Amino acid sequence: MSEDISKILGGNEPIAIFKNWWQEAKDNVYKHEMNEATAMTLSTVAQDGFPSSRVVLLKELSQTGFVFFTSYSSKKAGEIAEHDKVALNFYWPQTFKQVKIQGLIKKTSRKESEDYWNSRPKSSQISQALSNQSQPIGSRAELEQKHEDLQKEYAEKELSCPGDWGGYEVTPHKVEFWIGTENRLHDRFVGTKQSEGWSWKRLQP
Numbered sequence: 153m154s155e156d157i158s159k160i161l162g163g164n165e166p167i168a169i170f171k172n173w174w175q176e177a178k179d180n181v182y183k184h185e186m187n188e189a190t191a192m193t194l195s196t197v198a199q200d201g202f203p204s205s206r207v208v209l210l211k212e213l214s215q216t217g218f219v220f221f222t223s224y225s226s227k228k229a230g231e232i233a234e235h236d237k238v239a240l241n242f243y244w245p246q247t248f249k250q251v252k253i254q255g256l257i258k259k260t261s262r263k264e265s266e267d268y269w270n271s272r273p274k275s276s277q278i279s280q281a282l283s284n285q286s287q288p289i290g291s292r293a294e295l296e297q298k299h300e301d302l303q304k305e306y307a308e309k310e311l312s313c314p315g316d317w318g319g320y321e322v323t324p325h326k327v328e329f330w331i332g333t334e335n336r337l338h339d340r341f342v343g344t345k346q347s348e349g350w351s352w353k354r355l356q357p
């Protein structure tokens with residue numbers, strides 16, 4: 153690991169870095185009240201068989217599923233192209249509730265992607281357009297220079313939605329709603345999609 157990277161992360165040993173980040177989160181969560189209720193963990197299956205998870209933002213809840221937006225050239229997009237079975241996870245500390253979702257994923261329509269793209273501020277559009285998401289880059293300066301160049305180039309022009317950027321929708325076929333309690337006797341309810349409606353079971357915590 154380069155010295156630069158190790159400095160930014162505060163070390164080069166993952167468990168130690170995690171420990172610091174975790175402590176920082178514990179120290180700050182209440183101070184800044186920075187709960188992001190739309191953040192969800194998306195897990196895909198990678199080509200090597202490992203699950204692969206990352207946080208994305210839930211931007212729309214349609215009648216049929218959960219919609220987020222990303223690069224269609226990203227690592228996750230490659231994994232989705234190979235396996236359309238994914239999982240989502242929400243945890244809301246402020247209500248002590250968790251929701252787990254398993255489902256099938258597909259791209260949203262081009263129109264839906266463009267509509268959302270057009271609703272974004274120019275600066276976010278530029279960040280998304282310039283990023284070859286999930287590919288390595290030599291330095292932060294390179295990214296910032298690209299951002300500055302595009303900002304100048306598109307100061308007076310519209311930036312249209314790139315062809316490799318858009319939405320995905322996850323249609324649930326299994327869900328679990330988890331309700332935390334003070335005494336750890338939590339409540340869990342699993343729903344499985346049937347040809348008509350859902351069948352529900354209560355699970356032990």
Ligand SMILES: Cc1cc2nc3c(=O)[nH]c(=O)nc-3n(C[C@H](O)[C@H](O)[C@H](O)COP(=O)(O)O)c2cc1C
Pocket residue numbers: 188191205206207208209210220221222223226227228229285286
């Ligand atoms: C709070 C939060 C929200 C995020 N929202 C998105 C998002 O909506 N879309 C997206 O592509 N990446 C989002 N990211 C970044 C992803 O976690 C991830 O780094 C990126 O999509 C590349 O993932 P991949 O290499 O597995 O494809 C978010 C990260 C965080 C921490």
